[in-house]
Amino acid sequence: MDNRVLNQMQGIIEIRLFGQNCEKVMNMSLMRGIYIWDIKRKDECLEFKIRRSAYHALKNIAADNNFQMEIINEQGIPFLKKVIQRRSGFLSGALVFLLAIYLMSSFIWFVEVTNNQKIDSSTIMLTAAKHGLYKGAGKWSFSRSQVEKGILVDLNQLSYVKVDIRGVKATIEVVEKILPGDDITGPCHIVASKDGVIEEILLLEGQMNVQEGEVVSKGDILISGIVFYQPNTSLAGGDEAEIKEMPPEIVRARGIVRARVWYEGYGECRRTSKKVVYTGRESRQVVVRTPWRDFTLMGAGDPGFEQFSQKISNKAIDSPLGTFGWIDMTAREKKTIVRHISENEAVKIARENAIKNLQGKMADGKRHQDLKVEILSSPSDPVLRCKVAVEFIEDIAKAEPINEQ
Amino acid sequence: MDKKREMFNRAMAEFLDIPKDLVLDLPRLTLTGRNELYLENHRGIIEYTLNRLRINLSRGFLEIQGHNLEIKSLLPEEISVFGEIDAIKFLD
Numbered sequence: 063m064d065n066r067v068l069n070q071m072q073g074i075i076e077i078r079l080f081g082q083n084c085e086k087v088m089n090m091s092l093m094r095g096i097y098i099w100d101i102k103r104k105d106e107c108l109e110f111k112i113r114r115s116a117y118h119a120l121k122n123i124a125a126d127n128n129f130q131m132e133i134i135n136e137q138g139i140p141f142l143k144k145v146i147q148r149r150s151g152f153l154s155g156a157l158v159f160l161l162a163i164y165l166m167s168s169f170i171w172f173v174e175v176t177n178n179q180k181i182d183s184s185t186i187m188l189t190a191a192k193h194g195l196y197k198g199a200g201k202w203s204f205s206r207s208q209v210e211k212g213i214l215v216d217l218n219q220l221s222y223v224k225v226d227i228r229g230v231k232a233t234i235e236v237v238e239k240i241l242p243g244d245d246i247t248g249p250c251h252i253v254a255s256k257d258g259v260i261e262e263i264l265l266l267e268g269q270m271n272v273q274e275g276e277v278v279s280k281g282d283i284l285i286s287g288i289v290f291y292q293p294n295t296s297l298a299g300g301d302e303a304e305i306k307e308m309p310p311e312i313v314r315a316r317g318i319v320r321a322r323v324w325y326e327g328y329g330e331c332r333r334t335s336k337k338v339v340y341t342g343r344e345s346r347q348v349v350v351r352t353p354w355r356d357f358t359l360m361g362a363g364d365p366g367f368e369q370f371s372q373k374i375s376n377k378a379i380d381s382p383l384g385t386f387g388w389i390d391m392t393a394r395e396k397k398t399i400v401r402h403i404s405e406n407e408a409v410k411i412a413r414e415n416a417i418k419n420l421q422g423k424m425a426d427g428k429r430h431q432d433l434k435v436e437i438l439s440s441p442s443d444p445v446l447r448c449k450v451a452v453e454f455i456e457d458i459a460k461a462e463p464i465n466e467q
Numbered sequence: 468m469d470k471k472r473e474m475f476n477r478a479m480a481e482f483l484d485i486p487k488d489l490v491l492d493l494p495r496l497t498l499t500g501r502n503e504l505y506l507e508n509h510r511g512i513i514e515y516t517l518n519r520l521r522i523n524l525s526r527g528f529l530e531i532q533g534h535n536l537e538i539k540s541l542l543p544e545e546i547s548v549f550g551e552i553d554a555i556k557f558l559d
Contacts, residue, residue, distance in 0.1 A: 084515070085513065092511060097541075103516055108515075110538075
């Protein structure tokens with residue numbers, strides 16, 4: 063019976079009862095099944111609590127027996143109405159706040175693309191936007207699976223798309239297709255990709271066209287994909303006519319052809335070099351600026367240096383009267399040093415430049431064979447020019463499809 | 468006649484081992500410390516002041532003496548009293 067939650071739900075009324083022999087009212091309430099609790103005797107009266115639903119019954123009992131009744135407190139949810147009315151502004155504010163939170167959280171504010179390597183994020187986002195997923199899109203306006211399908215259809219470089227929506231952030235996770243390389247699978251020749259001298263040949267398939275030590279130029283067929291049947295001389299009594307009639311076999315030539323190739327690099331160095339250095343001498347001038355006059359606090363206007371660089375720090379405040387400020391100028395003296403470089407040194411620098419230039423052309427991982435330096439300029443030239451040639455041994459085999467016609 | 472009936476009921480309760488408060492409508496008192504009293508099977512309140520509480524029973528009445536007595540809850544069959552209890556007396 064004493065259920066506090068239920069009491070709060072129904073509402074509790076605290077009553078003060080005046081009159082002689084209050085016990086009578088309590089007993090009559092008991093007979094009527096009115097639940098009374100927290101009964102306290104005060105000097106002239108009795109205070110107790112009843113449920114809101116029992117109030118009228120108790121009022122009748124009290125009226126019939128000439129008792130005075132007074133409500134001293136009301137508690138519980140039914141009486142919250144007054145509180146709600148009093149604080150309507152606060153409550154409506156809270157409601158608006160909740161609504162705003164709900165409304166704001168039902169839009170996508172951030173779109174992120176993950177796991178993409180070759181395809182640009184912006185391309186994926188643009189495609190997603192085409193299917194309804196973009197910054198500021200309402201969550202109700204697109205379907206996740208539709209967007210996923212749409213992106214997959216539009217971007218055929220993707221093999222998997224997952225759209226994950228967490229709060230206001232959408233994450234598009236993609237997996238790119240690994241496309242097969244443009245390897246030639248049909249019949250082909252192996253040709254030289256560079257000029258060079260053949261060092262070694264490893265034939266895997268096809269017919270060898272060149273020998274070790276032979277000079278080849280770019281585009282020469284090294285291993286032929288057209289294989290002519292070779293008559294085996296060791297077999298005695300072979301049917302030569304039959305062999306001649308056999309058509310040549312067309313295969314995909316394979317093999318490794320290592321050749322000596324050359325790389326050339328060019329470098330140069332000026333015989334005289336000019337260099338500007340600071341001498342360490344400084345001149346500082348500090349000027350206080352007022353709207354009426356400039357006051358030089360320190361230093362002279364002209365630093366008296368032939369060459370110098372100046373650093374000016376300027377602080378000014380604009381006021382209705384004019385500009386007040388502070389100018390700090392520091393001049394540092396400079397000197398040009400002309401240096402003559404000896405021939406040996408110039409060759410060294412030019413060579414280094416040429417090697418640097420050469421390294422840009424070469425791929426990594428090549429075996430260094432020989433390095434030759436050739437000076438191109440005459441001793442009287444102001445600029446020393448040189449050429450560096452490096453020899454390498456590398457695989458020059460390149461597959462080229464056979465033109466069937 | 469009533470007395471005979473009561474005797475019979477008592478004998479039956481003893482024989483069948485049934486709690487007497489159920490069969491004979493006797494009050495059951497639970498006193499926790501000296502501050503809390505719980506009483507079942509009462510017949511209403513006769514008198515209630517801060518120092519004295521008299522509760523009607525099926526036979527006679529119960530007088531509780533103490534200070535700052537307060538009826539915590541009042542139900543048709545049960546009553547729970549809080550306060551500093553000095554004495555509990557059964558009166559006819």
